[in-house]
Amino acid sequence: MRDLFLAVLLRDLKLASRRRIDSLLPVVFFIVALSLFPLGVGPEPQMLRDIAPGIVWVCALLASMLSVGSLFAGDLADGSLEQLLLAPQPAIAVAAAKSVAHWLLTGLPLIVATPLVGLLFGMSMPALLALVAGLLLGTPILSLLGALGAALTLGLRSGGMLLILIVLPLTTPALIFGAGAVSNVEAGLPAGGHFSLLGALLLATALGAPVATAAALRISTE
Amino acid sequence: MNSPSLRLYTFAAPSRFYQLSGWLVPWFWAATILLTAAGLYIGFFVAPTDATQGDSYRIIFLHVPAAWMSMVLYVVMAFWAGIGWAFNARLSSMVARAIAPTGAMFTFLALWSGAFWGKPTWGAWWVWDARLTSELILLFLYLGYIALVNAIDDVRRADQAGALLALVGSVNVPIIYFSVKWWNTLHQGATVSMTAAPKMASTMLTAMLIMSFAFWAYAFAVVFTRTRAIVIEREAHAGWVAELTRGRMQA
Amino acid sequence: MNWGSAAAFFEMGGYGLYVWGSYGVAVLLMAVEPVLVRRRHQRALRDAARMNPGSETQS
Numbered sequence: 001m002r003d004l005f006l007a008v009l010l011r012d013l014k015l016a017s018r019r020r021i022d023s024l025l026p027v028v029f030f031i032v033a034l035s036l037f038p039l040g041v042g043p044e045p046q047m048l049r050d051i052a053p054g055i056v057w058v059c060a061l062l063a064s065m066l067s068v069g070s071l072f073a074g075d076l077a078d079g080s081l082e083q084l085l086l087a088p089q090p091a092i093a094v095a096a097a098k099s100v101a102h103w104l105l106t107g108l109p110l111i112v113a114t115p116l117v118g119l120l121f122g123m124s125m126p127a128l129l130a131l132v133a134g135l136l137l138g139t140p141i142l143s144l145l146g147a148l149g150a151a152l153t154l155g156l157r158s159g160g161m162l163l164i165l166i167v168l169p170l171t172t173p174a175l176i177f178g179a180g181a182v183s184n185v186e187a188g189l190p191a192g193g194h195f196s197l198l199g200a201l202l203l204a205t206a207l208g209a210p211v212a213t214a215a216a217l218r219i220s221t222e
Numbered sequence: 223m224n225s226p227s228l229r230l231y232t233f234a235a236p237s238r239f240y241q242l243s244g245w246l247v248p249w250f251w252a253a254t255i256l257l258t259a260a261g262l263y264i265g266f267f268v269a270p271t272d273a274t275q276g277d278s279y280r281i282i283f284l285h286v287p288a289a290w291m292s293m294v295l296y297v298v299m300a301f302w303a304g305i306g307w308a309f310n311a312r313l314s315s316m317v318a319r320a321i322a323p324t325g326a327m328f329t330f331l332a333l334w335s336g337a338f339w340g341k342p343t344w345g346a347w348w349v350w351d352a353r354l355t356s357e358l359i360l361l362f363l364y365l366g367y368i369a370l371v372n373a374i375d376d377v378r379r380a381d382q383a384g385a386l387l388a389l390v391g392s393v394n395v396p397i398i399y400f401s402v403k404w405w406n407t408l409h410q411g412a413t414v415s416m417t418a419a420p421k422m423a424s425t426m427l428t429a430m431l432i433m434s435f436a437f438w439a440y441a442f443a444v445v446f447t448r449t450r451a452i453v454i455e456r457e458a459h460a461g462w463v464a465e466l467t468r469g470r471m472q473a
Numbered sequence: 474m475n476w477g478s479a480a481a482f483f484e485m486g487g488y489g490l491y492v493w494g495s496y497g498v499a500v501l502l503m504a505v506e507p508v509l510v511r512r513r514h515q516r517a518l519r520d521a522a523r524m525n526p527g528s529e530t531q532s
Contacts (some may be wrong), residue, residue: 266475266482267475267476268475269475270475271475271486276486276487276488277485277486277487277488277492278485278486278488278491278492280485280492281491281492281495281496284495284496284499285495288499323506324506327502327503327506330502331498331499331502334495334498335495335498335499338490338491338492338494338495339491339495341491342488342491440503443507444506444507444510447507447510447511447514448510448513448514450514451510451513451514451516451517452517454514454517454518454521455517455520455521458517458520458521458524458525459524459525463521463525464521464525466518466521467518467521467522467525468525
C-alpha cells in the first residue's frame, strides 16, 4: 500500500512541477483575494488586525476548494484513475496520496505566504505565529475534505460550485477553531484548547477522510 | 416461506410500500391536525404569560419542535440512505431523498422563528453563537445533499454519493447538540433533560411536546407522499405501475 | 383563558409581529409543501400513464 501511495504522490508532484504556473495559482488567488478586503472594508489598521485571522482562514479555504476540484479530473480524463482503482491495493492509498499532494501544492505554499499577509494586515508576532500554527494543522484538513468533495463530484457538470457547497460546511469547525485561536492569542487568552481541538480534528479527518474518499471514488467510477 | 422476516422484507418492495403508505397518509394528516390544534390551544390559551419574556416566548411551541425535527430528520435521512447503500435497497434510498426537503424546511423554520424570537429577547435578529451557527450549517448540509443527488443523473450513483455525504455530515448533528455545553453562548441552555426537572412550567412543556408530535405526524405525511411520488417516477416501467395507471386519462 | 379580547390575542403583549411573523411563515411553509408534493405525485402518475401503453382511453 505504501508503494502505491508513494507512486501516486510522486507522480502528482512531478506533474505539478511541469506546470509551475498552474501550481502557483492558488497562492496568487490567496493573496489577491486577501488584498480585496482592505479595498472593500477600508484600511483602518485596528480593524484589519481584527479581521485578519478570519479572512486569512476564509481565503485559505476558498483557495483550497478552488484548486481541489481538478484533483481527480486529469486522471479521469486520461483513464489512469480507472487503472489506479484496479490496483490490488486499497483505494485508500490513492485517496491519501492525492490529499497529501494537494496539501503540499496548495496548503503549504499558503502557509509560506501567510507571514507576508500578516505584514500587510499589521498582525502582531504572537498572533501571526498562532495563525501559522493553526493553518499548519488546518490546511491538511481542508485538503482531506476537499479530496472527498472532488471524488463525490467527479465528472459532474456543476462540479466546482457543488464541491464548494458540500465541503465548506464540513470545514467550518476547523475555521472556527483556527481563527478563534488567533483571536484568543490577540486578546491574551490561552489558545491551547483551540489547538488541541484542531489537532484532534486533523487526526479524525486523517483517519476518516481517505476511507470516505476511496468509497466515493468507487461510487463515482462504477 | 411465510416466516416473519420475509413478510417484513416484502414491505421493502416499492409496490408494497406504495400500497401501505397510501393507506397510512390520511391518518397521519388527521393526527397532524388534531395534535396541532391541541398543542396550540394549550400553548396559547392555557400556558401562562412568561415572567421575563412576556408573550414572545410562545414562539417556543414552534421553534423548539422545528429544531428537534431538523436534527432528527437529518439522522433518519442519513440512516436510510446508509441502509440503501449498504443493502442496495432502492426504497430506503428513495425515502432518504424524500426526507431531505422537509428536513431543510424545518431547519429554515427553526432559524426563522429563532430570529423572530431573538429580536425581542436579545435585541438582534441574528447572532453568530455556536447553536445558531450549527443550525445554519445543518441547513447547508441539507442543501448540499439535495444539490448533490440532483446533480448526478445516474440514479444509483446519486443515491450512493448522497448516502456517503449524509453520513459524513451527520457528525455535525451532535456538535449542534453539545455546542451549548462547549461554548459560552447567548442561547439558553437545555431546558428539557431526561433526568433533571424541567425548568419551565408544565403546561408550556406539554404544549411543546404535543407540537413535537404534531410535527412528527406532519413529517410522516409529507415524506411518505413524496416517497410515493418518487416510487412512481422511478418504477414507471414496472408492471404494477402500468396496472395502477391503466384507465388514467392521458393529460 | 389568557386573553381579554381578540385584539389582545393578536397583539400578544406587544410581541405580535414576532409571534405571528413566526407562525405565519410556518403555516405558509406547511401549507405549500404538501401542495407541491401532491402536484409532484400527480405529475408522476400522469407521466407513468403516458409511458405505459395499453390504457383504454389512449387514442
